[in-house]
Amino acid sequence: MDDQGAASPAAKSRFAAPLSAALVVGAVGVSAGMFGSGCLLTNINADECESSAACVVAFGLGSSCADGYCTEAGSCSTGHDCRRLYNGGACVEGRCVNQLPADPIGACTIHEPEDLASRPLAGEGSPLIVGGMFRMGDTADPPMSEGGRLAILEINDVSRLNDGREIAMVICDNGGANNELLDDARRQQIHTVTDYLAGTLGVPFIAGPVTSSDSLTTLSHILSNQYPTVMISPSATSPQLTVEPDKLDPANDAYGLFWRTAPSDEAQGAILAEHVVGKYPAPEDPSMTHVAVVYIDDAYGVGLANVFSETWTGAGHTTNLFPFTETTDWDQLGAMVAQAAPDAVLMIAIDAARAIFFATAMAQQPAISGQTLYLTDGSKDETGLLDPNLPPAVQAILYNQTVGTAPAAPSGTDFDFFAAAMQAEFQLDPRAFAFVANTYDAAYVGAFGAVFASQDGSNWDGRNVAAGLARLHHGPGSPLVTIGKNDWATAKAGLTTGDKAIEITGISGGLDFDAALGEAPAPIEVWRPSADCGGAPCFAEIAIINL
Numbered sequence: 001m002d003d004q005g006a007a008s009p010a011a012k013s014r015f016a017a018p019l020s021a022a023l024v025v026g027a028v029g030v031s032a033g034m035f036g037s038g039c040l041l042t043n044i045n046a047d048e049c050e051s052s053a054a055c056v057v058a059f060g061l062g063s064s065c066a067d068g069y070c071t072e073a074g075s076c077s078t079g080h081d082c083r084r085l086y087n088g089g090a091c092v093e094g095r096c097v098n099q100l101p102a103d104p105i106g107a108c109t110i111h112e113p114e115d116l117a118s119r120p121l122a123g124e125g126s127p128l129i130v131g132g133m134f135r136m137g138d139t140a141d142p143p144m145s146e147g148g149r150l151a152i153l154e155i156n157d158v159s160r161l162n163d164g165r166e167i168a169m170v171i172c173d174n175g176g177a178n179n180e181l182l183d184d185a186r187r188q189q190i191h192t193v194t195d196y197l198a199g200t201l202g203v204p205f206i207a208g209p210v211t212s213s214d215s216l217t218t219l220s221h222i223l224s225n226q227y228p229t230v231m232i233s234p235s236a237t238s239p240q241l242t243v244e245p246d247k248l249d250p251a252n253d254a255y256g257l258f259w260r261t262a263p264s265d266e267a268q269g270a271i272l273a274e275h276v277v278g279k280y281p282a283p284e285d286p287s288m289t290h291v292a293v294v295y296i297d298d299a300y301g302v303g304l305a306n307v308f309s310e311t312w313t314g315a316g317h318t319t320n321l322f323p324f325t326e327t328t329d330w331d332q333l334g335a336m337v338a339q340a341a342p343d344a345v346l347m348i349a350i351d352a353a354r355a356i357f358f359a360t361a362m363a364q365q366p367a368i369s370g371q372t373l374y375l376t377d378g379s380k381d382e383t384g385l386l387d388p389n390l391p392p393a394v395q396a397i398l399y400n401q402t403v404g405t406a407p408a409a410p411s412g413t414d415f416d417f418f419a420a421a422m423q424a425e426f427q428l429d430p431r432a433f434a435f436v437a438n439t440y441d442a443a444y445v446g447a448f449g450a451v452f453a454s455q456d457g458s459n460w461d462g463r464n465v466a467a468g469l470a471r472l473h474h475g476p477g478s479p480l481v482t483i484g485k486n487d488w489a490t491a492k493a494g495l496t497t498g499d500k501a502i503e504i505t506g507i508s509g510g511l512d513f514d515a516a517l518g519e520a521p522a523p524i525e526v527w528r529p530s531a532d533c534g535g536a537p538c539f540a541e542i543a544i545i546n547l
Helices: 018-028 052-059 079-086 141-157 183-200 212-224 265-276 299-314 330-340 352-363 392-401 413-426 436-453 462-469 485-496
Strands: 090-092 095-097 110-112 128-134 167-173 205-207 230-233 258-260 290-296 318-324 344-348 372-375 402-407 480-482 503-506 524-530 538-545
Touching (some): 079 090, 079 095, 090 183, 110 141, 128 141, 128 183, 141 167, 141 413, 141 436, 141 485, 183 212, 230 462, 265 299, 265 402, 265 524, 290 299, 290 330, 299 318, 299 344, 330 352, 372 392, 392 402, 392 524, 413 436, 436 462, 436 485, 436 503, 480 485
Parallel strands (some): 128 167, 128 205, 205 230, 230 258, 290 318, 290 344, 344 372, 372 402
Antiparallel strands (some): 090 095, 110 167, 402 524, 524 538
């Protein structure tokens, strides 16, 4: 790929004014004391610059000690320029620096490895930095982020990236304290952390965001700023993301920048309408024809509600649609749903909290308190739905008359190894939360793309990563790779030799990517909350359904 707008290294030129040199040092947070005793930046003379390393620390990558002076550092617009020029670095105030800068709002403080801030960003010992974006104030997302961190740990524990280079992840919070940021404040938070990850650091890919609405906001900001960074969401399932423009240059880019390791809700909505509602819980109820659809008024909720309603009404049945927002009065909503007198209720939420709010309101309405409650993947959170402190009437609804759907929970020997690793590293059972394995897969998938993209040098970005992702479902003859550390070396060899393609299976399930769409189909699990799974509550699997 051509240079694609990278800034050129600056020619040798002395800093004429001592004050301007001191200002540059201040911008990167380096004191004059880091130089030798004869190299005070307030008194630069021809014989006072002793090493290029000191110039890099003071002024940035590309600066060197020549004839007693520090030359100008290389200029940049984003961290992608720094990677092209120096195979690493961050872009701060137009200069490529060799230390990890802090993000401006303190939202990106989780690093893997944890000592990343003390490492150089370019040169010997420098890692390739990638990003993660999660709602760290929400109960569901920290476990997902730990799935991504495990992938980073494993890759570094075996053969690393090309030429033995480590990979590192900077994780940012896009939801604020308790995930309470809304509307403009939430968009501003997402824009700020995206600018930091895709702009300042120039990460080639981001694992995340988690929700469809947050993904759409991030994608829009990436495109408007022309950041060549791939997004790989583990759980954004809205059908809108299938058709949303995701190329920086639609006329010339072969592949888009948005990918996901969870299936589109086209599948979940259709399966709910055709195979779940009225079929579960047993026995089948053919009289169930009228469904109230209570859905969050965002890209995820609207998309899934539309797919379900179109499929359900297409079969001659009826629906009533009830959108909700963060300011909804749940008691009032429960009364409105009860007035519609449905045979069942489908609740589409992005977390367990909203499902519990509605179940609480439902319990107070005799017309619907005994009806079946159907939930979707966003609500599948053990911490919330299986909380033993929930009111008895709410627990009765959840344990006796609730059925849910979600992308099928992983299983098998490979998943068991993954679960054991998560338990050992983070004391976490990934079965208790949705999409932890999908996040692990997303981080590995991005790393596969980076291996493909970086095999010929440093002149690459997320568009080359996307080209690598298109090589992960190449068909018969390609090396078969199961995501995880055991097959990492096979994956690296497959992506850098021969046909430069592999055929992957994820821990979350099959990942037969359609490169034109950036997504893969997956089976849907039918589940229910159970009060007794060997003495403790759990989510019990009822069935696995494929379209």
